[in-house]
Amino acid sequence: MPITAQQVIDRIKAQVGVPWAEETVDTIKAGDAHTKVTGVTATMFATMEVLRKSAEAGNNLIICHEPTFYSHLDELAPLEKDEVQQTKLAYIRKHKLVVFRFHDHIHRMKPDGIVAGVAEALGWQKRERADDPAVFDVEPTKLGKLAKLLKKKLDAHALRFVGDADLVCSRVALSVGAGGSSGEIAKLQRDDIDVLLCGETREWETVEYVHDAAQSGKKKGLIVLGHVPSEQAGMEWCARWLSKFVTEVPVKFIPSGDPFTTP
Numbered sequence: 001m002p003i004t005a006q007q008v009i010d011r012i013k014a015q016v017g018v019p020w021a022e023e024t025v026d027t028i029k030a031g032d033a034h035t036k037v038t039g040v041t042a043t044m045f046a047t048m049e050v051l052r053k054s055a056e057a058g059n060n061l062i063i064c065h066e067p068t069f070y071s072h073l074d075e076l077a078p079l080e081k082d083e084v085q086q087t088k089l090a091y092i093r094k095h096k097l098v099v100f101r102f103h104d105h106i107h108r109m110k111p112d113g114i115v116a117g118v119a120e121a122l123g124w125q126k127r128e129r130a131d132d133p134a135v136f137d138v139e140p141t142k143l144g145k146l147a148k149l150l151k152k153k154l155d156a157h158a159l160r161f162v163g164d165a166d167l168v169c170s171r172v173a174l175s176v177g178a179g180g181s182s183g184e185i186a187k188l189q190r191d192d193i194d195v196l197l198c199g200e201t202r203e204w205e206t207v208e209y210v211h212d213a214a215q216s217g218k219k220k221g222l223i224v225l226g227h228v229p230s231e232q233a234g235m236e237w238c239a240r241w242l243s244k245f246v247t248e249v250p251v252k253f254i255p256s257g258d259p260f261t262t263p
Contacts, residue, residue, distance in 0.1 A: 003248045005061050005098040006033040008040065011245050018108045026105050029067075029074045030089065031098030037061045039249050042239035044232045045256040046099050048088060053254050055095040062099045063242070064256075065106070065114070065235050066227075074101070106238060114176050117237025118230070122153055134174045135193065143167040143195060143221040150197065156229035158260035162210045163221030169194040176230045181205035188213070188220055195221035199230030228258045 005028070013020045020026075029046075039059030043050045046064040054062055067074050069085060079085040092099065106113040115134050119125050127136040141149070144165030151159040173187040175198040184206045188196050201207060201224060210222040232255055239253035 002036040005035045016105045024104045029099045030092045035098050040251045041254045042235050043254050043256050047256045050256050060097050063102050114231050114234030117234035121233035136172045140168050140170040147223050154229040156225045157258040161223045163214045185209050197223045199227040
């Protein structure tokens with residue numbers, strides 16, 4: 001029997017293992033919930049390229065982690081007459097696509113599905129502390145070498161780091177996406193953490209904290225991966241998770257990719 005977008009979403013709600021919040025950004029952002037699904041795409045951002053590749057593959061349900069319309073709540077009104085937004089909406093309507101955001105609840109899963117995917121991509125599944133989620137004890141590695149390794153494994157086009165390149169790191173905290181400076185600095189204050197990996201951060205807060213810490217002789221480092229590289233492996237993990245209980249149609253991970261390039 002055909003399965004609808006709403007039925008897929010209902011299965012997600014039943015499988016996440018945590019209560020579904022009444023207030024959440026995890027809702028349909030475009031399209032009709034009653035649409036019969038022909039295929040599912042899991043991705044970080046429902047970019048124009050991802051929409052095109054999904055339509056070409058016959059995947060009309062796109063499950064994305066981050067906003068589609070340029071604000072956390074995917075509010076359409078501020079850019080109601082904007083050509084970029086209108087082009088995207090027109091493409092979704094023309095191809096009868098459904099875009100569903102899956103952000104809050106994948107992070108609330110136990111373990112956090114995004115962190116689990118990143119740990120798997122890095123080969124760190126057995127390195128995570130059992131009582132301290134998203135903190136890893138890894139082989140001692142110099143900060144500069146660790147940055148190069150992460151750049152390659154996570155396809156981070158514009159990765160940057162702060163601190164002494166020769167600093168030997170073995171205790172790593174991961175803050176995916178945009179975790180916020182207060183939480184990032186709190187991790188860096190801990191004696192049992194050498195380096196923080198983050199997606200994106202405020203350069204005038206966390207970055208300067210690490211900058212001063214390093215110049216004061218403290219053994220601290222920061223690696224800024226970029227938002228997409230810090231979470232994208234989590235949505236690849238999500239595709240595998242979805243395929244366990246959505247079996248009527250193909251489920252495919254389509255990367256939205258790191259948007260940054262360097263000269």
